[in-house]
Amino acid sequence: MSDSETKSAWDPAKEVEPHILAKLDPDFVRYWTKVMSKGAPPGHLSIEQVRANPDKFASPCALDTKGYEGTVDTEFASEDGTKIPVRVYYPDKSKHGPGPYPVHLNFHGGGFVLGDLSSESTLCLSMSDGAGVAVIDVNYRHCPEAVFGKCFQDAWAALNWARNEAASLNLKRNSISIGGISAGGHISIVLQHMARDAGLPLKIMLASVPPTTDGLAYKYYTDSPFASFHEFYRSPVLSWERVKWFGNLTMPADQQAELRNMWPDWWLAPIRAPNFRGLCPAFIRTGECDSLRDEGEAYGMKLVAGGNDVKIKRYLGSPHNFMGLKAMKQKEQYDLDSIAALKEAHGA
Template structure:
């Protein structure tokens, strides 16, 4: 079946889910052969029409106005409202342009980890710079604090309501605010790590370089399913030099059509000259960062069945070439943001890996 679906802004892309072969025509055979069985069970359960009738071509996402009006429909599978949970508090800090940015702070259990001050980990959620809030990765923040660290989840500003790059300024302000608020937050300002998933990983890779330049030591940068080049600015998927981008451009979770949807909302072609004048050009593509020396230790986690896999691993190799310590782990059989799917064993492996990495980075072992 040949189908086209809207990719936003009046353009069309090949429909990433209406492929011949595979599970009822939804996943191509070469991708199906690689996918984790837990993901396939989840995917099948989430496609009630698959076994009964062909699906019509529909937009990857509807207009952004509809998304904003119905945020509950676009939350991650593991989203959780943790407001009011024990040892979870909300706060705000000022951005560089004096906008109040919300954060949610997850403090460890004193009975298990003592009274502090605790090491602190800043989390930047995924969502293509367009989606996400303090519920998106709340369950992952609850898990990470089991390492004995405080976790500060940052609700940075999103596109298209805000110019892309404000998210980086918000993240940088969050990092400085945490250091300056150590007493209030009961954290150790000399033991800070950062991390994120997808767009959040992009943010923390930039922070890694900014912190080095500012003489601000970090214990760890933990970046997952990492976008580290210029995929959001490609005209078409064939512009990518990375094999995984070509192999999985019609894969589940993050097909090319969805990447372009996000790209047109945060880095539209007509705005690229302006964005490149506003910010350092490597912010848009961290693989082009000018200096790879003396960066903090890094844990790069990729998913095998993810178009962004190879560029995340290429970022790790540039770290190693620059004389830095980097650990790479590829989760076999997994698509982009598999760590949001509670029914996957690999997701729970991912959670445990984060706890182990945080405990080692902050000398809590």
């Protein structure tokens, strides 16, 4: 048997622990088997290799929507003057009228390292068309090219830009929501607190499969206090090996002390935020078979304890990035849930 044939013989029963395989949605297992049989990239690839082949490592829901009808590419200046690209998705005028429109800020996932304006384009299109909102997809700065923490400054600048330029962008200044997946969920959670502290109203915050601790700084997966991090450390999509790959690029051991002195502690671990009262409504979503499940739900329970309006939903059989996988029925339900939450929050 040739090397290529050996690589193609990926068997989930051998590569995934039995208790995890039993919980995973069969649709996902079939999809992941096909992906791995084509030769998935190993976790030890350098960032240079990844940057040199962006299409190879693109999100499964990525679509280049540049130039699509109803989309506008523009940029704004972050706190230090850096230009941050955004893509605005406007809803269909024939369905939703001429505007001004409610607006939803989307922050993509990718471990604070990966992602661009194509990564979650299909999700942005779905939210915009389904809920009748303008979606601003923000391509915040990534590590290691930018120091970890700049992404939060970019998110704050994006929120203020959307408010200040609402008239020229045909948006409703006082009908803004925020959200993101994975790293984007972490960013959205931090922004939720920043907006509350500044007295800026938000309609809702949607955080999906978010990391809410400083897990990127863990030395061992057992450093996590959450059971799901231990149970699913070898799960597909977001294994401990992959978490460490992201961690080495965002919070390398020799820079952790400096990073912790640079930013508020709760920016790195929003579950340790000092005040959980008076926050905007939130919809926290997790995957049953995701290592980040428990910390996301624990953050949601802290919101509940703070007296906030909170909905928490766990998608059964789902791994970390299920919302980007067309092969999964849970992805369709996820899209419907996003649309329903935005319509209710914005009164659409």
